[in-house]
Each structure stands twice: as C-alpha cells, then as structure tokens.
Amino acid sequence: MAGPRCVALLGGSFNPPHVVHLMIAQWTLSTQPVDEVWLVPSFLHPFGKVLAPFADRVRMCELAARPLRGAFVCRAEAELEGDPLVGKTARTLEHLASKHPAYRFSLVLGADVLPETAKWYRFDRVTELAELIAVGRHGYPPLEGAPTFPAVSSSEIRGRIADGGDVSALVPRRVLEYIHERGLYGAREASKGGRGRSEG
Numbered sequence: 001m002a003g004p005r006c007v008a009l010l011g012g013s014f015n016p017p018h019v020v021h022l023m024i025a026q027w028t029l030s031t032q033p034v035d036e037v038w039l040v041p042s043f044l045h046p047f048g049k050v051l052a053p054f055a056d057r058v059r060m061c062e063l064a065a066r067p068l069r070g071a072f073v074c075r076a077e078a079e080l081e082g083d084p085l086v087g088k089t090a091r092t093l094e095h096l097a098s099k100h101p102a103y104r105f106s107l108v109l110g111a112d113v114l115p116e117t118a119k120w121y122r123f124d125r126v127t128e129l130a131e132l133i134a135v136g137r138h139g140y141p142p143l144e145g146a147p148t149f150p151a152v153s154s155s156e157i158r159g160r161i162a163d164g165g166d167v168s169a170l171v172p173r174r175v176l177e178y179i180h181e182r183g184l185y186g187a188r189e190a191s192k193g194g195r196g197r198s199e200g
Contacts, residue, residue, distance in 0.1 A: 006033060008106040008133060009074070009096075011040040011089065013154065014057050016179060017064040018170050020152045022071075024135055027147060028108055029070045032133055036070050037108075043077035044087050052184050054078055063174040090122035093129040105130040110149075111140035162186035 008028045012021065017039070025037045039061045043054055051057065058073055065071035076092050076099075085091035089107070096105060107130040109117070114134060117123050136148035152170055160167050162185055168176060180187045 004104045006035050006104045008034040008037045010108045014041045015051050016060050018152050025071050038072050038074040040074045060175045064172045088121040090125040106133050108133045111137045158185040
C-alpha cells in the first residue's frame with residue numbers, strides 16, 4: 001500500500017523567481033524523499049516591502065516550474081487573505097495540513113533563513129507540521145550534508161531589469177519574456193530584442 005504523498009514547500013517572494021529557486025527545487029526533487037515540490041509565493045512581504053502583484057508572481061512561478069517534472073505552484077497564502085496570521089509559515093502549514101490531510105509536508109529553508117527561525121511565529125508548530133530540509137547559500141557557513149547554492153539577489157535582478165541590463169543568465173527565459181510583456185520592474189521595451197534583453 002502506497003504511503004502518503006510527500007510534498008516539499010519552497011516559499012519566497014519570488015519577485016521574480018530566478019535560476020537558484022529552480023536549482024533548489026530540482027535538488028530537492030532529485031535527492032530528498034519527496035514526490036513534489038510546491039513553490040509558495042508570499043501574499044505579502046513579511047517586512048512590508050512592495051512586491052509585484054501576487055497574480056503576476058504566481059504566473060512567473062508557473063512559467064519557471066513548467067520544465068521541472070514534479071514542481072508546482074501553491075496559492076495557499078492568497079487563500080488565507082484576511083486571516084490575521086496570513087504570511088506566517090505556521091498558519092500556512094496548518095491551512096495546508098487541513099486542506100490535504102493525507103499529505104506529508106517538508107519545508108525547504110536556506111542557510112540565510114535558519115538563523116532567524118527563533119524569531120518566527122510558532123516555529124515549534126512549524127516543526128510539528130513539517131520536516132525541515134536545509135540548503136546552503138554562498139556567503140553563509142556551510143551546512144553538513146547540504147549543497148551550497150549561489151547567492152542570487154532578486155533585488156539586484158530587479159535593479160538590472162530597470163536599468164536595461166542583461167539578466168538572461170539569472171532568470172528563466174519564459175519568466176523574462178513575461179516580465180517584458182507585463183512591464184514589470186520597470187522593464188524597458190527597447191531592451192526586448194535579442195538574447196541580451198534586460199531581464200525564476
């Protein structure tokens with residue numbers, strides 16, 4: 001008899017999604033005991049920063065995840081709109097556990113986030129509801145048994161897009177096309193021609 005479906009959650013602003021998000025998703029699918037990876041875009045930024053519209057970030061995540069078999073996009077935080085705890089990982093996990101009682105969840109956390117978990121709302125509840133999968137990030141102490149992924153900055157990507165710079169090596173091609181179609185992050189229409197257009 002088959003066991004429960006195992007789903008790893010990879011959360012973030014995804015503003016925009018970039019290649020390291022996909023590297024982490026692929027590594028998780030390839031090496032961890034999970035059936036699927038769900039990208040979980042945040043509905044609101046935890047520190048109140050302005051984000052591209054949620055619908056645009058969901059669509060960019062869908063475009064980014066499309067080539068990865070087993071990768072999907074989860075709109076759980078939007079489903080909690082109006083809940084006073086929207087954006088809190090513990091609340092998101094409670095919602096998903098209630099919605100998918102037969103699933104078993106894991107949570108992917110980067111080395112840049114791990115030191116902050118003591119400040120999270122009900123981190124004890126998070127660890128009750130999900131197993132943790134830690135991944136390293138360049139610039140932070142290495143994690144035993146975990147790969148270290150490059151440190152790619154979404155804010156730097158947005159700045160380069162606004163300046164007409166080339167970020168085609170950092171943002172999935174279809175995501176970059178969508179950014180230009182929608183004019184996100186101040187993308188310049190004039191820079192759309194050729195592979196070097198200003199750019200997960």
